[in-house]
Amino acid sequence: MSRNAMQWAQRPKFPPTHYVDSRVYTSEEIFREEQEKIFNKVWIIACHESEIPNAYDYRTFRHPGGQNLIIIRGDDNQVRAFYNICPHRGNVILYDPSGNAKRMTCIFHAWSFDCRGNCIDISRGKEGYQDRLSLQDVGLREVRCEVGYGGFVWVNVDDNACTLKEYIGDALSMLEPHMQEPLEVFHYHKAIVNTNYKLWHDTNSEFYHDFMHYFNRITGMLQPGYFDRKYVGYPNGHASVGSMEIKYDKYEGSKDRKVGWPGLAPGGWILIDIFPGMTYNLRTSVLRMDTAIPLGPNKVIIEFRGLGLKRDTPEMRAERIFDHNMIWGPFGRNLHEDLLGVHGQGIAMRDERTDSRWVLHGREENMTIHDEGGMRHYYAEWSRRMGRPAYDPFGDRGIAGKAAAA
Structure with a gap:
């Protein structure tokens, strides 16, 4: 027998943990909050180290929190991550999804940066800034970055987050021997x-x-x-x-x-x-x-x-x-x-x-x-x-207080 509108709106007779409100998949408000409370706080895989095998190889990465990042292998073989933003006027520095860049130069005003994020050149810097601005003051903003668990490159935009090892815990213990x-x-x-x-x-x-x-x-x-x-x-x-x-x-x-x-x-x-x-x-x-x-x-x-x-x-x-x-x-x-x-x-x-x-x-x-x-x-x-139950994310279902009776 088909269900009418009133029946369709009734929750199933399960404990609240056994279903979710469908709005957690469609709400713009929920999504923006996920970006802030989840994606901007956890470790995320950006790429694999084999995709940037040589010095100065890079990949750009759209972080799920909305940030545009650069993942680049340095001349010391270390993989680092930076915001893909010029500290001068906020322009995007690298537009290609991948490449090799010993020198990363912003197209807007030709400020340049090396593979370690240091600013190495400011066009007409002496004329414009005299001694008021140093190259050391305007390097790229670095993002926490670790390579691990199969050679994947992980990033975390939260400076205060736990380490990657703490975040993963024992979850990959079954797989680690095979990687x-x-x-x-x-x-x-x-x-x-x-x-x-x-x-x-x-x-x-x-x-x-x-x-x-x-x-x-x-x-x-x-x-x-x-x-x-x-x-x-x-x-x-x-x-x-x-x-x-x-x-x-x-x-x-x-x-x-x-x-x-x-x-x-x-x-x-x-x-x-x-x-x-x-x-x-x-x-x-x-x-x-x-x-x-x-x-x-x-x-x-x-x-x-x-x-x-x-x-x-x-x-x-x-x-x-x-x-x-x-x-x-x-x-x-x-x-x-x-x-x-x-x-x-x-x-x-x-x-x-x-x-x-x-x-x-x-x-x-x-x-x-x-x-x-x-x-x-x-x-x-x-x-x-x-900080919201998935079964009642907006507190309007009238069920939060009925969990024990479910």
Whole structure:
């Protein structure tokens, strides 16, 4: 029987922790607050060190908090991050997404900076400033930057935030033994999707959505042990979903894999979500990294990187690329289905008639693979950082005081 408008607006009969108000995905107010209270306070992956292998190599990075950053390798081999803003008149310094710049010169008034952020030249500086301004006074504003956990370059725009090690804690302990060798990005793909960044991370946080993937249904869900994988939640909103061995030979079109991954069982699979929008996904012979960069409440850039071992021979690299593209490439079996799923959610969430809807996170299966405990863990951290409960973010549902009765 269909539901009328009054029934549709009623919350489901679950504890408040088991659903969220759909407005957390669509509200401009919520998004601006997320930028300030979440993205500007946590460690975020900007790129991988292999993308800037040589001195003076750089990448520009749009931080999810809205800032424009430069990630550059110095002449001392150290990777640093700076605001991509000239301290003179606030102009953008580097416009290209990547390149090599021994000298970074602002096009506005030709002020120049070196790879360590020092100002090295002010056009007609003596004539204009005499002795009133020193080069040391106008260097680039540095951002905290660390390289770690697989060679990824992490940034944090909060000078007072905890260290990267403190932020990650034990969340990557299952994966760290498999990331001891230098890695290299061999595939980069970017998708701009009309959806909320949390919907993408939701998809990475639960495997009930494997019903959407034909390939996963026949290579994973039918195998012994699939439903026994356990979610483990870590401080700061991170979570892992255990590990298992995927029997790819169950799929008629699959082929034997000659290239594995150091320390990982053949067909091994480990997935770890890092709050608020990053996912390590090690599967068989490839490490995939997803990073979400929101452009607003209803639009997100999702970056996909495929990584292999830096020491790969051409033959090994070709095998990894084949494995990656068969599952995760733009024309692979899974990626387009995931993007279609979150795009459809984005369409529905933006429909003004759905403002009274709730999104259920109510599956309970003893914290195994189809339990939505990972999502509940995520939104508990989201609520803590935001100072708003995800189930009643505006305090207008009249349910905050009824949690005990739910």
